[in-house]
Amino acid sequence: MDNLPIIKLENIKKTYQENVDALDDISLTINKGEFVFIVGPSGSGKSTLIKLILKQIDATSGKLIVNGKDVSSLKRRQVSKYRRDIGVVFQNFKLLKDRSVFENVALAQRVIGIPKWNMEKNVSAMLSTVGLLDKAKANPKELSGGEQQRVALARALVNRPSVLLADEPTGNLDPKNAWSMMKLLDDINKLGTTVLVVTHNPDVVDIMQKRVITLEKGKILSDRSKGGYTYERN
Numbered sequence: 001m002d003n004l005p006i007i008k009l010e011n012i013k014k015t016y017q018e019n020v021d022a023l024d025d026i027s028l029t030i031n032k033g034e035f036v037f038i039v040g041p042s043g044s045g046k047s048t049l050i051k052l053i054l055k056q057i058d059a060t061s062g063k064l065i066v067n068g069k070d071v072s073s074l075k076r077r078q079v080s081k082y083r084r085d086i087g088v089v090f091q092n093f094k095l096l097k098d099r100s101v102f103e104n105v106a107l108a109q110r111v112i113g114i115p116k117w118n119m120e121k122n123v124s125a126m127l128s129t130v131g132l133l134d135k136a137k138a139n140p141k142e143l144s145g146g147e148q149q150r151v152a153l154a155r156a157l158v159n160r161p162s163v164l165l166a167d168e169p170t171g172n173l174d175p176k177n178a179w180s181m182m183k184l185l186d187d188i189n190k191l192g193t194t195v196l197v198v199t200h201n202p203d204v205v206d207i208m209q210k211r212v213i214t215l216e217k218g219k220i221l222s223d224r225s226k227g228g229y230t231y232e233r234n
């Protein structure tokens with residue numbers, strides 16, 4: 001990869017309430033094109049990190065630079081544009097139950113005003129990438145949990161963000177579906193998207209052999225450039 005920083009945290013601190021540092025003086029750099037796992041016990045600050053990058057919350061102190069932009073200095077009206085370049089998937093993917101699979105993905109394109117012809121092409125290409133083109137007309141209710149999560153992934157990626165954030169994307173999936181989701185995230189990363197995955201799944205981390213950042217009580221316990229899930233095993 002080209003070693004260009006895409007996400008940079010400098011001495012980031014996030015305090016929700018007095019005496020609780022969800023993130024405590026975190027500094028780290030993620031380069032363009034990296035695939036990074038964020039692991040650590042419950043309450044260690046993983047989702048807080050994701051929310052900061054999405055600018056759903058602001059840091060208490062420190063500096064966060066994403067795509068060359070100082071996130072804390074973004075004006076309100078700049079935030080939606082900033083977020084366009086960041087795709088996100090959560091454990092509880094929320095698809096619109098009264099819209100088709102195609103429409104669920106298409107909506108992401110409509111809100112940014114992509115013309116119909118391009119939109120149809122982009123949505124079809126994305127559904128094909130996640131292996132669901134044949135389900136385009138289906139209702140999300142007719143899909144398995146793994147398929148629904150792949151629709152959520154297609155929706156997160158259809159606008160071609162440079163960064164994909166995934167907070168326990170396999171949390172509700174059985175091992176087979178969890179694994180196919182990980183394979184997809186790896187494929188997407190190989191096409192150039194920077195991918196951050198929060199996970200509690202040690203097997204996945206062990207097999208993938210990617211960079212692993214372990215958080216504990218809001219601090220970085222370890223940051224290995226390539227390796228497995230070491231937290232509860234040491």
Ligand SMILES: Nc1ncnc2c1ncn2[C@@H]1O[C@H](COP(=O)(O)OP(=O)(O)OP(=O)(O)O)[C@@H](O)[C@H]1O
Nearest residue numbers: 016017020022040041042043044045046047048049
């Ligand atoms: N909105 C909030 N208000 C107050 N405290 C919060 C809030 N959100 C998170 N916290 C606290 O911040 C700390 C980190 O929470 P966070 O959600 O980042 O953990 P996590 O690593 O994602 O945990 P999990 O693995 O359970 O999802 C915890 O102590 C949590 O209780």
Ligand SMILES: [Mg+2]
Nearest residue numbers: 046047048167
């Ligand atoms: Mg969390």
